[in-house]
Amino acid sequence: xxxxxxxxxxxxxxxxxxxxxxxxxxxxxxxxxxxxxxxxxxxxxxxxxxxxxxxxxxxxxxxxxxxxxxxxxxxxxxxxxxxxxxxxxxxxxxxxxxxxxxxxxxxxxxxxxxxxxxxxxxxxxxxxxxxxxxxxxxxxxxxxxxxxxxxxxxxxxxxxxxxxxxxxxxxxxxxxxxxxxxxxxxxxxxxxxxxxxxxxxxxxxxxxxxxxxxxxxxxxxxxxxxxxxxxxxx
Numbered sequence: 479x480x481x482x483x484x485x486x487x488x489x490x491x492x493x494x495x496x497x498x499x500x501x502x503x504x505x506x507x508x509x510x511x512x513x514x515x516x517x518x519x520x521x522x523x524x525x526x527x528x529x530x531x532x533x534x535x536x537x538x539x540x541x542x543x544x545x546x547x548x549x550x551x552x553x554x555x556x557x558x559x560x561x562x563x564x565x566x567x568x569x570x571x572x573x574x575x576x577x578x579x580x581x582x583x584x585x586x587x588x589x590x591x592x593x594x595x596x597x598x599x600x601x602x603x604x605x606x607x608x609x610x611x612x613x614x615x616x617x618x619x620x621x622x623x624x625x626x627x628x629x630x631x632x633x634x635x636x637x638x639x640x641x642x643x644x645x646x647x648x649x650x651x652x653x654x655x656x657x658x659x660x661x662x663x664x665x666x667x668x669x670x671x672x673x674x675x676x677x678x679x680x681x682x683x684x685x686x687x688x689x690x691x692x693x694x695x696x697x698x699x700x701x702x703x704x705x706x707x708x709x710x711x712x
Contacts, residue, residue, distance in 0.1 A: 479528055481543045481552060484521075488551050491517050500550070508585045511549045518551050522558045529559065534566060538574075545592075546578045553588055561595040572600065572609045576621070583620050586656055593627035601632060607641050614648030622649040623660035633667035639675075642668055646679075650687060658687060662694030669698060677707065684711025 488511050497512025504510075529537055537559060544556030560567065568574075575592075583589040600606035614625040625645040629638055642664060649661035669676040676695070684692050684707065692711050696704045 479525070479532065479540060481540070481547055484525070484544060484555055485511070485547070485549065485552055487521055487525075488513050488518065488549070488555075491521070492551075504550075504585060504587055508550050508587050509548050511551050513551045515554070518554050519558065522555055522562075526562070534563075534568075537563065538568060538571070542574060542578055545575075546582055550587060553582060554591060557591050557595050561599075564599065567596075567600070569603075569605070572597075572606050576609075576613070579621065579624065580618055583624060585620075586623070586659075589620055589624050589656075590627050593624050594631065597624065597628035598631050601628065601638060607638070611641060611644050611648075614645040619649075619652050619654035619657035622652060622654075622657045625649070626657075626660035626664040630664050630667050633664055634670035636671035639668075639672065650683065650691070653688070655688065655690065658691035659694055662687070662691035665695035666697050669695070673699075677703070680707055681710055687711070 492512035494512060496514055497510050500510040500512065501508070529540075532540065541556045541559035541563075544552050544559065547553060547556070560571075575596075579589075579592065583592060597606075597610065600610075610625045610628055613621040616622060622645070626649045629642050629645060632638060633642055646661045646664055646668075649657045649664075652658070665676050665679070677699075680687075680692065680695060684695075687695075692708065696707050699707070
């Protein structure tokens with residue numbers, strides 16, 4: 479099985495209307511074939527027996543090759559292959575994934591798909607958390623966003639407080655919209671576990687954050703508190 483073969487299967491499901499709508503939504507920064515998400519996921523499920531017939535190494539290589547492709551749908555297939563591997567993912571996955579993401583995760587769609595379906599499940603691995611901290615100091619604003627979004631689904635549980643503070647600081651160190659929004663999103667979820675900590679952080683650092691990122695961070699707060707913090711961080 480090759481990325482070209484999977485692409486051919488996807489093209490058979492594509493429509494011009496879906497392609498135009500998806501590319502307009504992403505403002506032209508991410509190419510699409512024109513296949514709806516549920517249909518992509520159904521194809522991955524259909525291909526599962528053939529994927530299982532491959533060796534683990536072959537599946538990982540195929541996933542990375544799909545992710546390192548132009549169409550968003552083929553990238554999503556790569557993400558779903560990795561997602562379905564779960565605990566069988568190799569120890570050096572993030573090292574192999576990083577150069578691919580530096581080329582391809584230069585938009586929020588690809589970045590957040592990888593962060594939410596692959597990276598978040600690597601958080602229990604201490605070595606991978608350390609890799610994400612290193613990503614949060616990268617020259618790439620997108621790697622900094624990835625490092626933040628990887629923690630989003632776990633932040634409300636009160637886990638990984640030290641690492642969350644570090645990746646937020648890294649994302650906010652750049653004056654880049656999507657890096658900063660990744661930090662704002664993570665702060666919003668961290669607030670559910672540590673409201674006083676996050677509100678204190680916003681009072682101290684909010685005036686130096688982009689306004690949109692502040693609004694992300696305070697989105698789940700009570701209206702009165704949101705108004706107070708907006709005024710204080712203006």
